[in-house]
Amino acid sequence: MKKIIISGLMLTMCALIFAQQPPAGQQQQVPGAQRQRPVEDSTIRMTHFQTEIWNPEIPMVQPAEKIGDAPADAIILFDGKNIHSEWEETGRGGVVKAATWIIKDGAMESIQGSGSIRTKRVFSNFQLHIEWKTPSIITGNSQGRGNSGVYLQDLYELQILDSWHNRSYRNGQAGAFYKQYAPMINASRKPGEWQCYDIVYTAPTFGKDSTTYFTPPRATVFHNGMIIQNNVALRGPTTYVGIPEYLIKKHGPGRIMLQQHGNPIAFRNIWIREL
Numbered sequence: 001m002k003k004i005i006i007s008g009l010m011l012t013m014c015a016l017i018f019a020q021q022p023p024a025g026q027q028q029q030v031p032g033a034q035r036q037r038p039v040e041d042s043t044i045r046m047t048h049f050q051t052e053i054w055n056p057e058i059p060m061v062q063p064a065e066k067i068g069d070a071p072a073d074a075i076i077l078f079d080g081k082n083i084h085s086e087w088e089e090t091g092r093g094g095v096v097k098a099a100t101w102i103i104k105d106g107a108m109e110s111i112q113g114s115g116s117i118r119t120k121r122v123f124s125n126f127q128l129h130i131e132w133k134t135p136s137i138i139t140g141n142s143q144g145r146g147n148s149g150v151y152l153q154d155l156y157e158l159q160i161l162d163s164w165h166n167r168s169y170r171n172g173q174a175g176a177f178y179k180q181y182a183p184m185i186n187a188s189r190k191p192g193e194w195q196c197y198d199i200v201y202t203a204p205t206f207g208k209d210s211t212t213y214f215t216p217p218r219a220t221v222f223h224n225g226m227i228i229q230n231n232v233a234l235r236g237p238t239t240y241v242g243i244p245e246y247l248i249k250k251h252g253p254g255r256i257m258l259q260q261h262g263n264p265i266a267f268r269n270i271w272i273r274e275l
């Protein structure tokens, strides 16, 4: 009888203890301690001011009246009149002389026997706008038709070619980083019509090793308003024959060069914004 009474009392005590336990998954409150707020709730106590950055204020730059024209902070590299203030010509053997390209109808144009031209200034990171036109009368084919090029920092060629119904190797047509990246699409206009490139370029950086990039040069290009190169990492200097990676040499700021490739290509409205 005594055993039965003790067992009964123990069962009653257990029932009382379990009745006081919190449901599964609920933390037990410790008297006097603050309840821990889960991490995902931590923004609840923030105000919107805490994530607003006011200074320094973004500088205002007057945009052009017409998209494609130079905004107020651009360096005008060619205004349709004067070639000599910003450009010089490189002849055979690297001889530098005054540009011999002709100015016609607000554009500058290479002539037979002239060399490539390059800016007198050097640049690192930039946004470049340049308009170009291949001859309206088609002569030649593939790489022989309307060939020129915009060299970034003297070394990296963005190809200019009359690629309007003119098959050539895909990584050598208009908008290609020559023999490195084909353009995403062929955005070419007819020969004799004005076209444009808008280029955003980030210069490479170098570490201790002067023959490899620490960070490679990168470029984004729009051809006639359409993106054709999306933040590509250039492999090395442009080369007609060989492997670009083998030609990497540490360099600083460089010029914009317009290639003379034997075809009369016209250029106009060239401006650059340093970044």
Ligand code: MG
Binding pocket: 147, 148, 149, 157, 159, 160, 259, 261
């Ligand atoms: Mg070329």
